[in-house]
Amino acid sequence: MKLINTIEISPYDYSEKEYEYPKGSSLELPDEWNEFWIKCISDKKLGNLTAIKKGSYLVDIEAINDEELEEIVKNELKEVELDDFEEQISKIFGGIVIIENEISLIEPTCCGDIGNLIEWESIFEVKSNTWHQLWIGHPWLFYKKEKGYVDFSNYTELNLDNFEDIKSKFQFSEEELKKEIERIRIGQNTFEKRIRTILNKLGINNSERIAKLMTGNE
Numbered sequence: 001m002k003l004i005n006t007i008e009i010s011p012y013d014y015s016e017k018e019y020e021y022p023k024g025s026s027l028e029l030p031d032e033w034n035e036f037w038i039k040c041i042s043d044k045k046l047g048n049l050t051a052i053k054k055g056s057y058l059v060d061i062e063a064i065n066d067e068e069l070e071e072i073v074k075n076e077l078k079e080v081e082l083d084d085f086e087e088q089i090s091k092i093f094g095g096i097v098i099i100e101n102e103i104s105l106i107e108p109t110c111c112g113d114i115g116n117l118i119e120w121e122s123i124f125e126v127k128s129n130t131w132h133q134l135w136i137g138h139p140w141l142f143y144k145k146e147k148g149y150v151d152f153s154n155y156t157e158l159n160l161d162n163f164e165d166i167k168s169k170f171q172f173s174e175e176e177l178k179k180e181i182e183r184i185r186i187g188q189n190t191f192e193k194r195i196r197t198i199l200n201k202l203g204i205n206n207s208e209r210i211a212k213l214m215t216g217n218e
Helices: 030-044 066-076 114-124 174-201 207-215
Strands: 002-008 058-060 094-100 103-106 132-134 141-146 149-152 170-173
Touching: 002 114, 002 174, 066 174, 094 114, 114 132, 114 141, 114 174, 149 174, 170 174, 174 207
Parallel strands: none
Antiparallel strands: 002 058, 002 094, 094 103, 132 141, 141 149, 149 170
8 A cells, every 4th residue: 555645737727728638538539638638738848757657637745746737736826816826725626635556546626725734744643443535536435444454435515413324435544554654744744845945946036935835844
């Protein structure tokens, strides 16, 4: 079991031309969607990035070099009025991916962001033997700690009070999961520092605060 911290690189945010997209879903046509994605993001010199799997827009933050990250930061801030940034800067979309035997088991969903790391960290602070919500976007998950393991439900948009007979879909060692989350936290803090360095290079004021807002490290 391995965790990857990812951000979403949407093709529509980086393309400078209108490219024809595949006539089918990413599940049906993963190769075609991957080609479309690469074509779009290549307009902003991001064509060497590799998604976690074909058809996905999620990229491991540790696989992004400084030149690529600069393009991403500029894109994130392109519509932000920096004189009034506090209410305008959003956390970068993405989040934690759990991979086992080279298969992606859990991924962030719509509106999930890298600030959701704090949700994963809270797993080890809550009461055991009861289900809790894990916000990763929508749909979300529920989890339960029990006897040294952490169980995760399937994706759902039901509230905990309305979810009857929750069943475990995935189970991981609590100790191993905690070690992976701690490793991810170190990487996210490094990512924040890299963003701050880029903001300074671009001559943008309030770089420390902006980097924290973008990563959710508030």
